[in-house]
Amino acid sequence: MKTVKLILALLLVVIPLTVPVLAQDAATLTVSFPGDPRSETVNALIEGFIAMKADQGQPVNIVINEPTEGYGDQLLLDFGAGVGPDVFSISAETIPEYVASDLIMPLDDLVAAWDEWDNFPQGMKDMPSMNGSVYAIMYNTDTRVLFYRSDVLEAAGITLPFAPTSWEEIFAAAEQIKANVPDVIPMEVESGTIWGEGTTMDGFFMLFRGANGNFLDPEDGKWIVESPALLDAFSFYERMFGEGYSAAEPFMEPEPWVFWLQEGLANGDVGMAVVVNVVWGLYAPEGPWAIENRDEVLSWTPMPAREPGAGINGLDYVSMGGGWGWAISNATENAELAWEFVQYMTSADAITTYTAGVGGIPSRLDAAVDDPHVAAIVEQVMPYQSFRPLSADYTRVSEQIQIATEKIMLGEATAQEAMEQFAAAVEGIVGADNVKRLPLD
The missing domain is CATH 3.40.190.10 (Periplasmic binding protein-like II)
Incomplete structure (x- = not known):
């Protein structure tokens, strides 16, 4: 009897250790x-x-x-x-x-x-x-950078590698291309309504941030609809088109990127273009916009601020992501x-x-x-990365930016007039209590 009790006692100890643990529910x-x-x-x-x-x-x-x-x-x-x-x-x-x-x-x-x-x-x-x-x-x-055709700039007499530190140096290069390589359109910065958000993101903001521009006041959240930075950005467009460094007509085509990027920059008919970095892959010899000798004729450089230290947060260069x-x-x-x-x-x-x-x-x-290109972008451009303002009203404000650049491009408004019209339009979108105007002097 004692033997049976001992066996039962041992079973009570052993059985819990030998029962398989049920799998945890996923x-x-x-x-x-x-x-x-x-x-x-x-x-x-x-x-x-x-x-x-x-x-x-x-x-x-x-x-x-x-x-x-x-x-x-x-x-x-x-x-x-x-x-x-x-x-x-x-x-x-x-x-x-x-x-x-x-x-x-x-x-x-x-x-x-x-x-x-x-x-x-x-x-x-x-x-x-x-x-x-x-x-x-x-x-x-x-991210966005300034791409340029090395062969075009060299033919224009510009020292390579091209590494501008100000807008003035970009305009000086455009003038040399215009004078010395007249068959080439010197530069492209996305403009107008047809390019849509590309105009705002790839073009306008690369200038606006380069002039220390900020749309939403961090203190009160109001939209800044007139400012020196906004006027500087619109003035860049006015000078680019007014002095013949770019052309308005191609921006009015149904797919302006075909003229400017898929064909123009790819074929060397455009000297410089501010554009998203991913086009580098599109221009690969095996890419859809192939440039057979891409690495010899196409280069890029970070986009400079208006002048050193004039960019957003006092930076020398700018980018948008x-x-x-x-x-x-x-x-x-x-x-x-x-x-x-x-x-x-x-x-x-x-x-x-x-x-x-x-x-x-x-x-x-x-x-x-x-990828060496991506590694260089990370090192040279990412430290200057900026971004669009997060606001439920952003899309409608962006549309007004596109309209303003188109009016400047077509000669329908000066930079000052375009800014004033933009300010009135945004005020109509977000309400007079939600906008502010900064002194221009």
Whole structure:
């Protein structure tokens, strides 16, 4: 009898140790991003996150939504129907709409405790921030520089490499091209309404920031509709077209980028162009806008401020960037896992993988870059990166910028008149109480 009791006692001790542990239920996370050529790389990274969590004994089920068309519209429809994702990819300029609708989670407390946040340059921290809060972690960006045809500038008698430190030096080069290579249009800065946001982002802001221009007063949030910087930017357009350094007619074509970039800069019919850096890849010998000897005839340099120290925040050079980041829904029921996902997708390794697979500029300073062009951009241009103001009214204000540049381009308004008309239009959009005018002297 004692033997039986002893066996039973031993069984009571042993059995709990030999019963298999039930597998932990998989947590579910819904993720949305555009279903375009980027999605192959994004899906591979997501598989890496799933594998990492499995290795940690924390299985994860990722439900992916990647619409191939109308991503932004579909995302808002999903949120409106109450089926929005936990985590979503967002283009930085659309953040105000999500903030206004209370759809996006502020990440301030999370980034404050994140020891990798300092690996993002200030521009990448500021771009997804609004009203003092961070709403996304950027994973990719682009930038703008001054491209130039080395062969054209050399023929014009300009010393190479061309490295202007002021607008005056750019105009001096344009004058030499005009005088010595008359078959070439000296320069292009995107202008007019047909180029749309390209005019604002790639053209106007590269000048406006170069004159220390800021649209939203950081103290009161009002739109600054008249300022010395705004007048300087519009005056650049007035001089460029007025002195024959550029041409208005091609900007009125249905696809002006074909004339100026796909053909003009590619064929050496345009001397200089302020444009997004990704055209470098388009001009590759195997690219869609191929220049067979690209590396011999095409070069670039950072865009200078109006003069040294005159740029935004006292900088000598300027650039503008857009980009995409990962954001978390305000309605998520799994915020901790969502933040883990965002951290993984914006890690140095993930951003290195994304940049290698998709292109663009990495948002982190510690991401590895194999492409010499991208590496040079990161080193020479990213420190000067600026971005569009985050405001629900931005799109309509941007349209007024495009109209103003077109009026100057067509000789329908001087720089001063264009600024006054712009000021009146923006006041009509946002209200008289939400604008201010700075002294011009």
